[in-house]
Amino acid sequence: MITRRKLLVLLPAAAFAWKFVLAGTPEMAPNYNRSEHWWGMLLDIDKCIGCGNCVRACALENNVPEGYFRTWVERYHVSDWHQESPQVESPNGGKDGFSPGAAVGGKNFFVPKMCNHCADSPCTQVCPVGATFHTPDGVVLVDETYCLGCRYCIQACPYGCRFLHPVSRTAQKCSLCYHRITKGLTTACCESCPSGARQLADLKNPADPIHEFLKTHSVQVLKPHLATGAKAYYHDLDASVR
């Protein structure tokens, strides 16, 4: 027979066990139906001014350790004669902005980078325990309570978006601010972008302006030959961008 004393012992044990049952289940928000969304991001290279607001906002919002990046900004300088060998820099991930460029001639532009939340993500495929997983609404997340820290996912990501957190010793990456978007907010990087270079896109929402944009503009994903199903859509992406 279960006495009150036994119940007091059993309940925390059951709660602890439930935590493991829930491993791989993303944080839920009330009134949020995951099957009604399919998230991606629109990144407009023409609009990015390299201010680094997005990098700072992301670091603050997600407590990203110094020297590691869930998002970063690269500055490209492409000379007319060396289209395939651009000069690229991203000092401190562009977090502190960029100093005036010394390069003259050719073209200069900024490229914001982040996890591409690929529909066929290689990082999810290789995770030996399923700690990296796809949510039904198209976001790739890491369950830090489950990750072994084997770093196979970091090797498998073609975009260099993952790192091993120096304290938790588990893999980390952009979560597309899942804790915010499931509550009807936008991501920290989009929120802080002064030029609208980053726009959260819900591809399942017919009212989302992304649909109009995709119809009327040419967009590209990074490294399309790898067929990862990347959902970070770049407008005006130069062929020199890697």
Next chain:
Amino acid sequence: MTVPVEGFMYPNEVELQWSVLIVVYPFVTGLVAGAFILASLERIFHVVAVRPTYRLALLTALAFLLVAPLPLQLHLGRPERSLEMYLTPHRSSAMAMFGFVYLWYLMAVLLLEVWLEYRHEIVLLSQNTKGWKRLLYRAITLGSSNISEGALRVDDRVGWVVTLIGIPSAFLLHGYVGFIFGSVKANPWWSSPMMPVVFLFSAMVSGIAMVLLLYMAMMKIHRLPIDMRCVDTVAQYLLYIFIIDFSLEMLDLIQRIYEADESFRSLDFLLHTRLFFSQIVLQIALGTVVPIVTLGLIQIFPVPEKLRRIAYAACGCLTIIGIFAMRWNVVIGGQLFSKSFLGYTTYKLDLISREGELVAAGLLILPFIILAVLIRILPPWPERQPTTGD
């Protein structure tokens, strides 16, 4: 700590993720697979000349296999969660299969084959020894003390079947390690269907060279005569497999050079700079060309026995160094360039850290200590085996 970077690396790429311990892992599993394949030559393919190395090859494979998971365990960010790979494996992950492939090879192949091979002696030792040794041998008889002619015949037959299953299992074990790297499409240095095959043949090369070296060293230590027919045959097999291995590796390299895809400039740069010593000097020149030429010359020209022994020992050592260099070039080399192909980073090997030089050296020495213990418990040579006493 600031890592010297040349050109542009994605900001999260500067730090290498897989350290020297991940170099040790394929090196050790390669030795396991190679030693087992050598053992199977006698058992399945009836190459009688290599019989003196049969038991040593089995014990070598076992000693190295017992150490194989340690570098992985030490490398994990959260080693206390490693059992999750067994409990909740992710079916699409090649790495998730490690535990199952490992356990299959250890329990269903190697331990079983060693036990069947030694069961006769184990039973005799459990009867003829005293004290803790008697207890130990009695325990490892696993309660099976029937050593009648019929029972031994069954042991032999079952052992044959286990070896037969063992050959594809050894291929699976090391081919799988190659697949771990070969299936990473994000990394052009790794991504190649040739990778499992190259890993497999290099494994055979390293395992055969290791058993050759160990056999000659053991004979010297125990002041027993070296069976030259045996070492000549082992050296011959080493040469044949080495030629296949080298041809495959060169085919892969030539194809990359000829194709010259977008990653080629990065790989070419590394071969001329950071990997020049480990790839061109150690792996290709000293670790492959010199042993192949030496072993080849021995096949063509009559060489005195003493000189042959010295040449085999030198070739064995160079081969082992060359194969270790090959693992280094794959694992470390594959992380030195950016996936943007626009820059290069540096790997700094710590002396004392969880993934440092001392730990790696310890993991490379540990199998020899285990092998020494195994040889004391289960002597591989008839001269050191007990008499029946009846």
